[in-house]
Amino acid sequence: MDAAQEQANGDIIAAVRRYLIFGRVECGLAKNTLEAYSRDLRTFRQFMVGTKNLGDITQEDISLYLCHLAEQNLSSTSRARMFTSLRCFFRFCLNEGIIDTDPTRNSESPKVWRHLPNDLTPAEVTRLLQAESGDDWVSVRNRAILETFYATGARVSEVCDLKVMDIDFEEMTIRLTGKGSRQRMTPLTLAAVQAIEKYLHGCREWLRVKNPSGWDANWLFVSRNGKRLHRENVFRIVKTAAIKAGIYKNVYPHLIRHSFATHMLEGGANLRVVQELLGHSSLETTEIYTHVHRPHMVKSYEEFFPRA
DSSP, rough: HHHHHHHHHHHHHHHHHHHHHHHHHHHHHHHHHHHHHHHHHHHHHHTTTOOGGGGGGGGGHHHHHHHHHHHHOOOOHHHHHHHHHHHHHHHHHHHTTSSSTTTTTTTTOOOOOOOOOOOOOOOHHHHHTOOOOOOOOHHHHHHHHHHHHHHHHHHHHHHOOOOOOGTTTTTTTEEEEEEGGGGEEOOOOHHHHHHHIIIIIIIHHHHHHHHHTOOSSSSBBOOTTTTTTOOHHHHHHHHHHHHHTTOOOOOOHHHHHHHHHHHHHHOOHHHHHHHHHHSSOOHHHHHHGGOHHHHHHHHHHHHTTOOO
């Protein structure tokens, strides 16, 4: 980048830095949220490099940027999120007096097509859980992870972030920390409690003795080195269990979450209850699960509608 380009793009860099500090200090945004904003704004900054100063960006520039994103074959969900990041950034700049007009004010967010989630059948979930039935430490740990996923409908990040203190064995509940650092208490099944206890008092303790120097006592689910499990590790655990179970769908942690929500609603759970269990801030996000199983809907219609 030459000196002219650096000068032209300097306003954006400085404003982005101020915006991210504002989000962290003033708004208390979660680390993952700030990282997403940073990535999205970096993409926009790269698109605008060497073109104009921040205050000169127009609605036409925003339209060209949205067209550019569409040409990258990004999903409508990703493009909508990136536009939201941009709109929030420019509103901040306007409120701070960095710019006089908001170039996103008349722009429309990309339309998001709502795809119905797939799910596992209850029988497939049973096979998935039973796939890790060995007594070696890996199988015991993995079974506890799988039982936790299905008992709570947790996100993969929420399972990775679990600490030992988050579990109340007497009350059979677990504290999950979701998006925006929002916490919620979720019930645990007896099977999940038993699987976690077996892991804690047997395999995890054995790992602690084996790795005294590298051990981190806080995290619930750890690697053979005593370190916190990362998302990639958990993805592999779920994929491997599905292969062992002979399930030929694309099985991943979020699919277990979808299955949890679907099975709850099919069992008669209230939508608001499922919303709380999933940690959704909006009921609209949870409502997608009401459209998942048409055969179940038809069966209920025939059973309960008097003229069916």
